Amino acid sequence: MRVTVDQDKCCGAGSCVLSAPDVFDQRDEDGIVVLLDARPPAALHEAVREAAAVCPAAAIALEEATERV
């Protein structure tokens, strides 16, 4: 799985950080998303999917197909 975030779309809601705190963080100054791990381990994939699903700004994009480990 490869994760990308669009900081221009992000509205700083923080839902992604609640869902997957090992993968997403927020900038201290304005709450905009920071990607901590663009290739999270399999154990985190479900949480990352959840984060992408709950993001109100659709700022999180996932690529699932490239790797099956």
Ligand code: SF4
């Ligand atoms: S859930 Fe979406 S809008 Fe909210 S901080 Fe995360 S990326 Fe930004």
